[in-house]
Amino acid sequence: MIDEIQKLLDQYTAWLREKTSLRQIKDWIEITTPYLDRHNDYLQIYVRRDNGSFIITDDGHTIEDLRMSGCELESRKRKDLLNQTLNGFGVKLASDELTVHAASDNFALRKHNLVQAILAVNDLFYLAVPMVASLFLEDVTAWLDLHDIRYTPKVKFTGKTGYDHLFDFVIPASRREPERILQTINRPSRDTAQSVAFAWIDTREVRPANSRAYALLNDSEHVPSIAVIDALKNYDVRPILWSKREEVGQELAA
16 A cells, blocks of 8 residues: 555656746746646746745735636635635735745745645635625535534644645544545546645545545536546545535534
8 A cells, every 4th residue: 555655646746847847037937837727727836036045926816816706805704714724834925925935945845835725725715606605615614513513624734745735624533433534625627636635645644544535526516527536536535526415414423
């Protein structure tokens, strides 16, 4: 099992290195990552030196794009969710820019945290229909509470690679069931599934041996593709369609 997981991690890092490109823009370096945003464009971040360290930023694109799409972030609830998500990755919000500071010895980790924060914010706040009032994470939280499913929200684990991974909910072990880690995916896609899968395979060795991972997929607007479902299953993450959530209600409550 260890050799199999190591091979998967090696494949992931090789893909990440191969698909990343750099471009000089005055004092900044533009990093084009292999991750896709919701427009199917490659996600880009920017780096420059700052007094012997580095500033890494999204240049304000994430928040600006959400606002232009009709997703305002002015309500207290949405601000709290935004801050909670960013804090989990150690990312700061400054004039609508998502930023981190990094030194040479932690640059890879800080870059990873920023990219994961951008993906998480996009997934958390993007509403397919701007008039929709609730967020998927709010719906999941309300459902867990309704079924008396005990949980700890927004739990961060450090994986085997040293990268931090933020999970939406952790349901503690009981006499009947092991620890269960639950991640929501508002817009199921190959990239979001791969991100969750990597977080799990990187984390599972530092969790109890019988821990299980679940991904709750929002299928309210679009049915996730078979490729997304298979990608999660292949990495031992159990996909659960939101429309079929009642099938696992008792299992998660146990």
